[in-house]
Amino acid sequence: MGGGKGNPWLISGFLLVVFLLAWHFFTLRGAFDPRGLTEEQLQMMEFNGDIVRTADGGYVWNPEKEKVKGVPGPLAVMEKAWTELGEAFVKKGTNDHGIAYLVLYTVSRFAAGFLAASVVAIMLGVLLGLNKVLFQAVNPFIQILKPISPLAWMPLLLYTVKDPKWTAVLVVFMAALWPTLATTAFGVNSLRKDYLHVAAILQLSWVKRLYKVILPGAAPTIVNGLRISFGSALVAVVPAEMLLGELGVGYLSWIEWNNLDISGVIFAILVVGVVGVILDSGFNKLAGLVTYQE
Amino acid sequence: MAFLEIDHVSKYFPSHTGDGQVCIFNDVTIKIDKGEFVTTIGHSGCGKTTLLNIIAGLETMSEGGIILSGKEVCGPGLDRMVVFQTFSLMPWMTVFQNIRLAVKAAYPDWDREKIAAHVQKYVDLVGLRGSETKRPTALSGGMKQRVGLARAFSIEPKVLLLDEPFAQIDALTRGVIQEELIQMWNTTRNTVFMVTHDVDEAILLSDRILLMTNGPSARIAEIVDVTIPRPRSRESIIEHPHYYKIRNHIIHFLVRHAKHGPSGDGGPPDQSVSEAPLQVNFGKDVSVLR
Structure with a gap:
């Protein structure tokens, strides 16, 4: 990295303004100009609904x-956002809930899948990390299952659990499972033998060994796995909602597309981004609590 | 009967080629009395750390047995605490928590206050008062090993096993901590088994020094009595007439064995595996006892 002077926030603000202006001017369409068109052509356009008489x-x-x-310009999107945010807590019907509810549904769906996957992955990972033979036996299966897109499981999950609500959670679960499992096994396995030696000399019970030595010792590696799982689960939750028609921010983007409301689609994309940033910063705070420096 | 007996212990590893075994050391017998400080010196790879780990129960022996105060020991235990070359402090715990982990394990019946007071006593003993809440990353190598020593002494083990404890500490600090170790040991008089490369360190601290030949098939070739009275300090010890005799004897031994190379089959002394170690005592004439 080279050196650099200046306020990064200022540069960020500048880039944003440039982007918004460029967006605005590229999507701008001039006012209707009837010059050069015959009366017949104008009547045809009015009949088609392209223009209206004032x-x-x-x-x-x-x-x-x-x-x-x-493509709608930034002003149209802002207008849409303003309306949506104004109705954030309004439920207009079974499928038309305010944006605050949609965010809540997505976050809780994400949290349920991610937490369940993390617990299962860490428990299995510790087991595999402590037992080399077991790890070697199970590793080929992990290698085959890991690259499968979590969405590929969806039809099978939907068929087996027969409930789109739980299917969406399980898709997030499948997305979050493998990275944590693999890195936990690695982290526990590569824990410095010295720490285990100390635990052995001190005759710690296996529960204490797990909570006082193995888990905190492997914590930085486990957190790295959780971070990868977190990203992968966040990517999976949006298409899962789209495909399953479950209320949430991913669903919002799809329903706005069905309504041919492109401003709504762009607004939904922005909401997905903001939700991701909020979840990610929360995760980083938690991660900071359990990591240590060697 | 000696307090700690290492009785005809041998260690074999499977060889790299897969067929047969490599003998690391063969038929090692050491008898250590209660309160004695015994050090083993040898070149890297002679298996001295392996021997220490076997006594600690962290590695298994291929043949032989270890008897501590009349009972055969099996596996690691609180009666044999190790001070590690790499310190082995838990980096996610503070100084206080690292020592408390050991004290809690050694005295499960004690209440919170008693444990805290005991930990504090050993923190103070190694001069780390004020650093209790620091994590190992924030400490220098010397301070880390002070925590390691405090942790080891705090559980009052029957035997202290020191695995090149000062090898990773800078030379100036090393001398200071060696004298601190002498002071701590003077108050507790634990039985100590240490391995080291450092001849001066061995003479300063030990009652007896075991000289190990190079592996494979290493063995204890000589036992040198350190005939310098205690209390010792780094300054006074070099004035003693036996100091350089002992030092030169050990260095000659190490140089002689370095010439044989890592294969260790370069000279007749290594062939006489079953022969008892040569007893060296500069207080008397050099003679073969036993």
Whole structure:
């Protein structure tokens, strides 16, 4: 990394402004210009709904059709966001819940799958890390199962559990399982033998050995695995909601696409990003508590 | 009967080629009295750390047995505490917690206050008062090993096993900690078995020094009595007439065995495996006892 001077926040702000301006001007469409068009052509366009006649006899682009034409600009997205955030806590119907509810559904679905996967993966990982023969026996299966996209499990899961709500949680579970399992086994296995020697001399019970020595000793490696699982689960939760039609931020993006509301789609993408950042910073705080320096 | 008897202990490893075994050391017999400080010196790879780990119960022996105060020992236990070359402090625990882990394990019936007071006593003994809440990363090598010593002494083991305890500490600090170790040992008089490369360290601390030949098939070739009265200090010990006699004797031994090379089959002394170790005592004439 080279040196550098200046305030990074200032540069971030500048980049944002440049991006928004570029977005605004690339998506901008001029006002309707009737020059060069015959009366017949104008009538045809009005009949098709492309333009509407105004009170003073002129024509403007039809605002209803504009919504689905081209990519909406930042102002349209901001307007959509404003409306959505204003109705954040409103439930309009069984499938039309405010954005706050959608975020809550996604976060709780994510948390359930991720926590369950972490507990299972750490327990299995410790077991495999402590027993080399068992690890060698199980490792080929892990290697085959690990690269399978968590979404590939979905039809089978849906068929077996017969409930889209639990299927979505299980997809997150499958996404979060393998990285933690593999790194926990590695971390426990490569724990310095000295620590185990001390535990052996002190005749610690296996429970104490686990909680006082093995888990804290392997914690930095386990946290790295959890971090990878976390990212992978966050990536899996959005398409799982889309495909299963379960209420959440991923679902929001898909329903807005079905409504042909592209501003809504972009807003949903932004919400997914913000939710990811919030979860990630929470995770980093927790990770900081259990890691140590050698 | 001696307090700690290492009785005809041999260690074999499977050889790299897969067929047969390599003998690390063969038929090692050592008798250590209660309160005695015995050190083993040898070149790297002669198996002295393996021997220490076998006494600690961290490695298994191929043949022989170990008897501590009349009972055969099997596996690791609180009666034989190791001070490790690499310190082996838990980096996620503070100084206090590291020692407390050991004290809690050694005295499970004690209440919180009694444990804390006992830990504090040993923290103070190694001069680490004020550093109780620091983690090992924040400590120098010398301070880390002080914690290691405090942890080992705190559980009051029957035998202290020191595995090159000062090898990773800078030379200036090493001398200071060696004298601190002498002081601690003077108050407790634990039985100590140490392995080291450092001849001066061995003479300063030990009652007897065992000289080990090079492996494979290493053995204890000589036992040197350190005929220098205690209390000893680094300054006064070099004035004693036996100091350089002992030192030169040991260094000659080590140089002689270094010339034989790692295979260890270069000279007649290594062939006489079953022969009893040569007893060297500069207080009397050099003579073969036993």
